[in-house]
Amino acid sequence: MSEPVKNTALFVLVFAMIALTGFMQSWNVALLILNMGLISAIMALGVNLQWGFAGLFNVGVMGFVALGGLAVVLTSAAPVEGAWSAGGWRIVIALLAGAGTIVGTVMVRQRMAVGRARNIATIAILVGGFFLYRGIFDPGVEAVEAINPALQGNLGGLNLPVLLAWPMGGLLAAGVAWLIGKTALGLRSDYLAIATLGIAEIIIAVMKNEDWLARGVKNVVGLDRPVPYEIDLQNSSSFINRAEGLGMDVATASSIFVKLNYSVLFAVVLVLIFVMAQLALKSPWGRMMRAIRDNEVAAEAMGKDVTNRHLQIFVLGSAICGIGGAMMTTLDGQLTPGTYQPLRYTFLIWVMVIVGGSGNNLGAVLGGFLIWFLWVQVEPMGLWLMQMITSGMAEGSGLKKHLIDSAAHMRLLTMGVILLLVLRFSPRGLIPEK
Amino acid sequence: MDFLNAIVALSNFVIIPAIAYGSQLALGALGVTLIYGILRFSNFAHGDTMAFGAMLAVLITWWFQSMGISFGVLPTALLALPFAILGTMALMLITDRVVYRFYREQKAKPVILVIVSMGVMFIMNGLVRFIIGPNDQKFADGERFIISVREFKAMTGLKEGLAIKTTQGITVVVAIICVVLLFWFLNRTRTGKSMRAYSDNEDLALLSGINPERVVMYTWLIVAALATTAGVLYGLDKSFKPFVYFQLLLPIFASAIVGGLGSPLGAIAGGFVIAFSEVTITYAWKKVLKYLMPESLEPSSLVQLLSTDYKFAVSFVILIVVLLFKPTGLFKGKSV
Numbered sequence: 001m002s003e004p005v006k007n008t009a010l011f012v013l014v015f016a017m018i019a020l021t022g023f024m025q026s027w028n029v030a031l032l033i034l035n036m037g038l039i040s041a042i043m044a045l046g047v048n049l050q051w052g053f054a055g056l057f058n059v060g061v062m063g064f065v066a067l068g069g070l071a072v073v074l075t076s077a078a079p080v081e082g083a084w085s086a087g088g089w090r091i092v093i094a095l096l097a098g099a100g101t102i103v104g105t106v107m108v109r110q111r112m113a114v115g116r117a118r119n120i121a122t123i124a125i126l127v128g129g130f131f132l133y134r135g136i137f138d139p140g141v142e143a144v145e146a147i148n149p150a151l152q153g154n155l156g157g158l159n160l161p162v163l164l165a166w167p168m169g170g171l172l173a174a175g176v177a178w179l180i181g182k183t184a185l186g187l188r189s190d191y192l193a194i195a196t197l198g199i200a201e202i203i204i205a206v207m208k209n210e211d212w213l214a215r216g217v218k219n220v221v222g223l224d225r226p227v228p229y230e231i232d233l234q235n236s237s238s239f240i241n242r243a244e245g246l247g248m249d250v251a252t253a254s255s256i257f258v259k260l261n262y263s264v265l266f267a268v269v270l271v272l273i274f275v276m277a278q279l280a281l282k283s284p285w286g287r288m289m290r291a292i293r294d295n296e297v298a299a300e301a302m303g304k305d306v307t308n309r310h311l312q313i314f315v316l317g318s319a320i321c322g323i324g325g326a327m328m329t330t331l332d333g334q335l336t337p338g339t340y341q342p343l344r345y346t347f348l349i350w351v352m353v354i355v356g357g358s359g360n361n362l363g364a365v366l367g368g369f370l371i372w373f374l375w376v377q378v379e380p381m382g383l384w385l386m387q388m389i390t391s392g393m394a395e396g397s398g399l400k401k402h403l404i405d406s407a408a409h410m411r412l413l414t415m416g417v418i419l420l421l422v423l424r425f426s427p428r429g430l431i432p433e434k
Numbered sequence: 435m436d437f438l439n440a441i442v443a444l445s446n447f448v449i450i451p452a453i454a455y456g457s458q459l460a461l462g463a464l465g466v467t468l469i470y471g472i473l474r475f476s477n478f479a480h481g482d483t484m485a486f487g488a489m490l491a492v493l494i495t496w497w498f499q500s501m502g503i504s505f506g507v508l509p510t511a512l513l514a515l516p517f518a519i520l521g522t523m524a525l526m527l528i529t530d531r532v533v534y535r536f537y538r539e540q541k542a543k544p545v546i547l548v549i550v551s552m553g554v555m556f557i558m559n560g561l562v563r564f565i566i567g568p569n570d571q572k573f574a575d576g577e578r579f580i581i582s583v584r585e586f587k588a589m590t591g592l593k594e595g596l597a598i599k600t601t602q603g604i605t606v607v608v609a610i611i612c613v614v615l616l617f618w619f620l621n622r623t624r625t626g627k628s629m630r631a632y633s634d635n636e637d638l639a640l641l642s643g644i645n646p647e648r649v650v651m652y653t654w655l656i657v658a659a660l661a662t663t664a665g666v667l668y669g670l671d672k673s674f675k676p677f678v679y680f681q682l683l684l685p686i687f688a689s690a691i692v693g694g695l696g697s698p699l700g701a702i703a704g705g706f707v708i709a710f711s712e713v714t715i716t717y718a719w720k721k722v723l724k725y726l727m728p729e730s731l732e733p734s735s736l737v738q739l740l741s742t743d744y745k746f747a748v749s750f751v752i753l754i755v756v757l758l759f760k761p762t763g764l765f766k767g768k769s770v
Contacts, residue, residue, distance in 0.1 A: 057545055130739075138735075187757055189545045190476040194687045195757070198750035201684060209743045342680070343559065347552055354549065409563035416556030420533060423550055 007362060007431055014369045021377065028252070031259035033376050038266035039328050041368030044352040045270075045277055045361060046320030051350075052359035052433065053286065054313040055293035057189045060180075060196030062345035063203035064318045067176055068169030068325025069335045070207060073214045075165035076224045077157035083144050083212075088155050090140030091212060094133050101129025144212040154215045162224040166269065166326045173322025174315045176203070181311040200346060207337040214335055221334040227261035230254040262331060269327065270365070273320060277361045289313060290359075321349075343412065348375065351415050355422045357429025366431055374418070375411055382410030435592070440725035442586075442594040447721070452706075452713040454602040454671055457609035460705030461664035462682065463689035464616065464698055465657040471633035471696035472653040473534070475547035480661060480686065482558035485679035486525060487662025488669040489566050491518035492573045499575070507577040508604065515666055522658040529554060530654050538650070555680075562676045571674040574601060594725075601670040612663055613702060616656065620698065625652055633696060681746075685712070688749040692756045694763025703764055708749045716742040 018037070022030035043065065050056040105125050112118040145153045184195040208217050233239045233254040243253035280286050292299040292306055300306050329335050348371065356367020386407040390400040422429065462484060469477045477483075494514035498504070505513050533554060537547055579585075580603050583595030620626040625648070632639040632649045640646060665679060672678070689708045693700025718736035727733070740747065756763060 055545075057548070183754060183758070187761075190548060191691065191757055193478075193548060194476065194684070194691065195750075195754065198684050198688075198746060198753065201681070201746045202744075202750060205743050205746060209741055341677075343556070347556065350549070350552060351556075406564045406567065409560055409568070411560070412556050413560030413564060416553045416558075416560060419553035419556060420550065423546075423553065424536060427546075 007366075010366055010430060011369075014366065014373060017373055017377075018369075021373075027256055028259065029376075031256060031263060033373055035259060035262050035266060035331060036328075036376075037369040037372040038263065038270050039324050039331070040349070040352060040372040041365040042266075042270055042273055042327070043321050043324040043349045044356065044364040044368040045273055046317045046324065047349050047353045048317075048356075048358060048361060048364035049277060049280075049313060049320065050317035051353060052364070053281065053289045053293065054310060055189075056185075056310060056314055056317075057193045058196045058314065058317070059193050059342075059346050059350070060198075060200035060203075061321050061349050062340050062342050063196075063200030064173040064177065064321040065325030065328070065345050066200075066203055066207055066337065066340050067173045068166075068322035068327075069329035070214055071169035071172045071322065072162065072165040072223055072326050072329040073220045073335050074157045074172075075160050075168045076162040077220065078159050080144075080147060080152045080154060080156035083147055083152070083155045086147060087140030087143030087212075090136060091144065091155075094137035094140060097129065097136055098133040101125060101133065104129065141210075141212050152215075153218075154212050154220075161226075162330055163226050163265075165330065166323050169326025170319040170323040173325070174319035177315045177318030178311070181314040185307065185310050185314060197342070197346075200342065204337060204340050207340075214337070217338045219334055219336045219338075223330065223333050223335070225333060226265060226330065227258050230258055233257060266327060269323065273323070274361055274365060281361060348415065351419045353429075354419060355429060357431040357433065359433030360429070360431050363429050363431035363433075367429070370430075371415070371418075374414065378411040378414045379408055382407040382414075385410075436725040439592055439594045440722050442590075442592055442596050443721050443725065446594065446596045448710075448713050448717050450596075450598060450602055452710045454599075454605045455713065456706035456709030457605050458664050458668045458671065458705075459682075459685055459689045459709050460702040461609055461612060461660050461667070462686040463693065463701035463705050464613075465660040465664070466686055466690040467693070467696055467698060467701040468653055468657055468660075470690070472629060472649060473538070473547070475544040475551065476687065476695075478548060478551045478683065479555040479558055480657075481679045481681070481683035482555050482562065482676075483522065483526070483658070483661040484665030484668070484682065485562045485676045486558050486665075487518050487522040487658070488665030488674055488679070489562050489676070490521040491515055491662065491666045492566065492571055492669065492674050494518060495573045495575075505576060507600070509574050509576045509601070509670055511573055511575075511666055511670055512604065512608075515663065518666065519659045519662045522662045523655050526654040526658040527651065530650065559676065559680065566676070568676055571669075573674060574670045576600060599671070601667070605667045605671055608663060608667060612660065616660070616698065619656070625649075629653065684746055685709075685749040688753040691753055692763055694765040697763065697765040700763050700765030707764075708752060711752055712745045712748045715739045715748050716745050 018030050018033055021033060043061065046064075047058065047061060050058050105122055108121050108125060109118065112121060144155060147153055180196070180199055184192055184199075187195060207214065210216060211218065214220050230251075231254075234250055239254065239257075240250050243250045246253070248256075288299070288304060289309065291302075292304060292309055296306055352367035352371040353364050354367070355371055356365070357363025383404065386403045390403050393400040462480065465483075466477060466480050469475070469480070491511050491514045494517050495509075495511045498510050498514060503513065504510050533550060534547070537550060577600050580598040580600055581596060583597045586592075586596040587594075618626075620630055628639065628644045629649050629652060631642070632644055632646065636646075639649075668679075668682070685708050689704035690701050691704070692707055693702070693704030716738065718738040720733055720735070720737045723733050723737055
């Protein structure tokens with residue numbers, strides 16, 4: 001079987017499985033899988049850029065996804081009245097003071113001669129800067145969080161159209177990735193992995209605790225949508241006529257229509273990013289990246305700036321994850337920092353890339369759809385399997401109840417088994433790198 | 435008097451919890467560092483190995499409790515610990531046989547092994563959730579305190595109380611026993627010496643006739659024992675929750691790296707460095723300062739440098755600082 005035929009067959013297979021879900025369960029479920037699959041494919045493209053192209057081991061994907069979600073609130077939410085005058089500017093000044101402290105420390109360390117004087121100056125600036133920062137910061141936060149705490153208590157956003165939040169999510173993630181890359185990219189692969197793992201946890205901790213930013217664990221709900229609301233469709237006579245013309249129930253038709261709108265939007269973004277990634281891979285820049293990945297020393301000897309190229313691709317890949325995160329939060333319509341878990345948002349994306357084929361953009365996209373489909377569908381399959389296994393057992397037996405209740409946890413097990421099987425028997429993934 | 439009160443408050447809220455937490459981290463970090471030294475990769479599944487071992491201990495403890503077996507004033511979990519260790523050892527050997535050995539024979543790059551350990555992490559995490567569920571489980575029994583606040587106050591007449599939980603005492607004692615045994619094994623026995631030789635220089639060790647598979651097997655056995663012990667001690671001290679063990683991965687790795695990956699002594703030191711920094715930076719110092727400062731200078735705020743939710747940030751910052759300024763860690767670990 002030639003390669004294009006095999007790849008097409010793989011994609012047809014995945015979409016056929018999603019379509020089968022539509023026929024057997026419901027089209028709502030199928031479209032939900034499709035939409036999240038599109039988003040997963042985008043995130044997988046981001047990780048593939050870092051790992052497949054450049055061999056950077058980033059396990060902080062969750063952090064960038066969450067930053068994308070944060071960008072949705074900061075861009076599209078309405079500003080909270082009075083928050084900026086109450087303490088918003090104070091917070092901004094405090095953050096600037098904090099940043100100034102760090103810049104000052106770095107400058108002192110660069111300018112002064114090595115010795116005790118430099119160490120004392122470093123510590124003095126850091127300690128002084130910290131208390132200055134907290135001194136300005138705390139009252140501002142208190143003032144902002146005191147505004148209508150049951151519903152608001154945060155700064156709010158810029159009230160811009162929600163579609164703008166997607167590129168903003170990318171920009172925010174890129175900015176943070178640049179800061180991280182500047183400090184951590186010099187580390188070797190294992191250390192970089194642990195550093196990024198930690199950074200993701202810290203980003204989530206900040207989002208959970210800094211209520212003034214996006215209400216922390218109190219969540220922001222009711223975010224703007226780029227598509228019409230179901231309830232408006234159900235009340236519009238033209239939509240009702242059309243739904244009845246197709247012989248569909250109006251409520252179902254409206255929710256399917258909304259999801260289809262999302263699918264189209266997400267597909268456009270996915271295609272755009274995919275084409276760009278593909279062009280980048282085939283360009284001299286992409287070849288240089290792979291040369292650096294395969295042999296850093298040789299590439300450096302050829303005059304390539306390894307550190308800067310790594311920084312570049314780290315920022316780009318993280319930005320794509322941020323865009324994916326922003327799209328996901330838009331789809332959910334709410335930002336819930338408490339739900340970000342590394343297994344789901346970092347390691348699952350990694351499974352997608354490895355299973356699909358690292359270094360191949362088409363593979364990453366396939367992995368995104370396939371693994372997301374399995375992640376959703378393993379649960380009902382597991383339940384069905386458990387019911388089959390336990391069907392012979394006595395009613396009301398403790399083991400039977402336990403097995404059926406635990407079926408929901410089958411998905412982690414399955415993902416691990418899939419990852420290990422692919423790594424062992426097809427280490428280059430379903431669609432290998434050319 | 436005020437000075438004594440300050441010291442008691444400090445011990446109660448900072449020193450004793452940090453020592454207990456540090457011992458738990460040190461045991462965890464020892465496992466990570468041994469795997470890094472011998473098998474040469476960072477094992478992402480370590481947190482979930484701890485969870486698995488602790489889960490076995492919880493199940494066996496419940497079984498013992500249902501049969502009416504107890505350990506007097508000490509928690510029953512200590513009786514269950516040896517059996518849990520055996521179970522975890524079996525799991526580790528099976529995992530090595532089924533998963534890791536293939537890549538060792540292929541001489542795969544360390545980063546591939548890290549990805550493989552991610553797969554193992556998924557499976558173990560799934561197993562633990564499948565068997566015991568994702569919820570909190572309490573399994574500590576026996577006497578709760580060695581010294582309770584009220585007893586201490588009555589004994590000394592001080593205003594501040596000092597409490598030492600049994601679990602904290604046990605943690606420290608068991609950790610010391612483990613470390614002594616481990617160092618005796620590594621320094622005095624033939625197998626231990628061959629492990630160190632293998633870790634120092636693989637080729638030389640092979641030339642001198644050391645059987646690598648045997649070294650690897652012993653490493654997994656020791657790691658299983660350390661991980662289970664660390665997991666059970668942590669679970670006794672706090673409570674058993676599968677997800678928390680996964681999150682412990684970060685401070686454990688930080689401890690191992692700060693001490694110097696591959697160096698057992700460094701892992702212990704690193705564990706305490708991380709634990710003490712986490713606790714001191716997230717502790718509200720008002721209580722201690724109140725005794726030490728003259729009344730006019732008494733702090734009005736809590737004097738808490740960072741909220742407790744940022745404890746990960748503390749281990750992380752230490753990790754980064756050490757990596758940037760002393761990449762081999764405090765005790766000259768490997769830096770390949």
